[in-house]
Amino acid sequence: MMPHKQTEFIHTGQEIDPATQAVTPPIYRATTYHQADPWNPPTYDYARSGNPTRHAFEAAMASLEHGSRGMAFSSGMAALTAAFMLFSQGDHLLVTRDCQGGTQRVLRGVFSRFGIHANYVDTEDLNALEAALTPKTKAILVENFSNPFLHVTDIARVSTWAHGHGLLVLVDNTFITPYLQNPLDLGADIVIHSATKMIGGHSDITAGVAVTKDEDLGRQLYFIQNACGAILSPDDAYMSLRGLHTLPVRMEQAQKTAQLLAQFLLTHQDVHTVYYPGLPSHPGHDVARDTMRGFGQMLTIRLHHAEQVPGMAEHLALARVGAGFGGTETIVSLPELHCHAALTPEERTERHITPDVVRISVGLESAADLIQDFQQALTASRL
Numbered sequence: 001m002m003p004h005k006q007t008e009f010i011h012t013g014q015e016i017d018p019a020t021q022a023v024t025p026p027i028y029r030a031t032t033y034h035q036a037d038p039w040n041p042p043t044y045d046y047a048r049s050g051n052p053t054r055h056a057f058e059a060a061m062a063s064l065e066h067g068s069r070g071m072a073f074s075s076g077m078a079a080l081t082a083a084f085m086l087f088s089q090g091d092h093l094l095v096t097r098d099c100q101g102g103t104q105r106v107l108r109g110v111f112s113r114f115g116i117h118a119n120y121v122d123t124e125d126l127n128a129l130e131a132a133l134t135p136k137t138k139a140i141l142v143e144n145f146s147n148p149f150l151h152v153t154d155i156a157r158v159s160t161w162a163h164g165h166g167l168l169v170l171v172d173n174t175f176i177t178p179y180l181q182n183p184l185d186l187g188a189d190i191v192i193h194s195a196t197k198m199i200g201g202h203s204d205i206t207a208g209v210a211v212t213k214d215e216d217l218g219r220q221l222y223f224i225q226n227a228c229g230a231i232l233s234p235d236d237a238y239m240s241l242r243g244l245h246t247l248p249v250r251m252e253q254a255q256k257t258a259q260l261l262a263q264f265l266l267t268h269q270d271v272h273t274v275y276y277p278g279l280p281s282h283p284g285h286d287v288a289r290d291t292m293r294g295f296g297q298m299l300t301i302r303l304h305h306a307e308q309v310p311g312m313a314e315h316l317a318l319a320r321v322g323a324g325f326g327g328t329e330t331i332v333s334l335p336e337l338h339c340h341a342a343l344t345p346e347e348r349t350e351r352h353i354t355p356d357v358v359r360i361s362v363g364l365e366s367a368a369d370l371i372q373d374f375q376q377a378l379t380a381s382r383l
């Protein structure tokens, strides 16, 4: 029997603790494991190299993403950094233009010093990709949905193109989660998540994960994880696994509300544009509908007047204002100050990330209450 997605998140890749039959994994804090026979070392010897609690989360993620090996890191950036370390001096990467600021910051501020360079491209556009390709290009990193405008890349189409040019395909699937899409099934080689967001799901852990499709790439990435050491702690691995169990029900609820909020905002006189893949007017709607199991809980709006944004943020009573997303509470981010603060003002302008843009991570509040909250905040802040 092939279980439904919702069931997979509770059971797939997850085992009853063999030592005690506990239904959730124990949190092992030990850093060292006694070796009765040091010439035949046991599975676990030292905590950076392996930890049973971390392994429980890694195994669940590898199963859920249909990959061969999962690796859990101390943050989403640590997972991305480990993936970038697969490359060498002189290599060139293509990266989704509209990607989160931290990815650009590490590539520009750190990896460029080691001779690894990147170009930012609309990855949903094969002509743009073709034009940006150089003889040194080794990989493409697709962020799906893109941030903050929620562009949708057809992973199967891009993977076929990329493999035709001998490129590795990396997908940052943080916004979509394994509940809505499995990039490895569509041709990607590595899928990466910031588990700080929807997987953790409660705005209380920082975590990242990477899953490779094949064993050999898994071995290479594990070498980097063990060598560089940005591992996830046993406590946060436990919390990440716990978060996975409720991801399907949280996502189902939040995306239902996101659709209603998007429809409400679409007709609001103060709102210029609503970017939500669930709206038929969204440029990526058809690709999302055909390749994903839902449209997600993130939406972005552009107001007619940027001057209204501070008042709206101040008057929101339920929605919290700040960086981050994917929690149970609705979170409103101002890309200029939050997710894209790492860009220069010129880069933000070039990407249309101007002060009239507001990103919304829809939480688990009642849809009626949330719509009412945005309604009153927009009315109270009207110029």
Ligand SMILES: *Cc1c(COP(=O)(O)O)cnc(C)c1O
Binding pocket: 075, 076, 077, 078, 100, 102, 143, 147, 172, 174, 175, 193, 194, 195, 196, 197, 206, 207, 208
């Ligand atoms: C937040 C985020 C990251 C970075 O993750 P951290 O856990 O904050 O280090 C990477 N990619 C995307 C798409 C993100 O939203």
